[in-house]
Amino acid sequence: MAGAVRLSVARPGDRGVIVDVRAESHPGDHGVGVDELQRRLLEFGFVEGARVEVLHEGAIWRDPIAVRLDEMRIGLRRRDAEDVWVLLDPK
Template identity: 85%
Template sequence: MAGAVRLSGARPGDKGIIVEVRAAGLSGDHGVDVDELQRRLLEFGFVEGARVAVLHEGAIWRDPIAVRLDDMRIGLRRRDAADIWVLLDPR
């Protein structure tokens, strides 16, 4: 996972490939159980090897972020995006 960054740290225009989805925070961090959060992310399609691009970010505290995941557009809280590790394409 060398060189991978959390999706929450990516900026609009960044693109890459998901290398890991690991919901490792405490249950109170997300408001749901860690296993439940990981299941939700996987059901949305946040799986290893999927292409992802950051499209937009909210005006207040840069939250939430809009991402393109393969052919879908998804809004995602930045704290949930922190559980997704991405290998960014070089600019």
Template identity: 50%
Template sequence: MTEIAAPAAVSDHEAGTACLGAAAVGFRGTIRGIRVPDDAHLPRAELERRLLELGFIEGARVEILHQGLFGRDPIAVRVNGMTVALRRREASAILVDASL
């Protein structure tokens, strides 16, 4: 999996790859990797481990189902058929490619 230090909406080395935290309700895509920014609220290894345990693995299909009313947080994400609630700042560590 790819780790990139600077948070960005689009990866420098893969055009079309964006972070899940910036996506809108209805977004559908495929996970390409996990990138934890240096300013994350949890240590890099801890956040990566938690996301992997929840099923956010490379190649998994994701869809944003719902978002909170205030601040668009948290979001409900379907990952390979399972629904998970995430904060957008945690979802920002997940790199995805949009499905057509």
């Protein structure tokens, strides 16, 4: 996973490939258990090898973010995006 970053730190216009989805417990939590969050992310299509692009981020604390995941557009809380690891394309 060398060079991979959390999707939560990517900025609008950043694109890359998902290399890992690893739900973890964070301060402030997600409101759901770790297993449930992992299941939700996988059901949305956040899987290894999927292409992702950050389209937009909210005005307040840059939250939530809008991403293109393959051909879908999805809104995602930044704290949930912390569990998705992406290898960004070179700029």
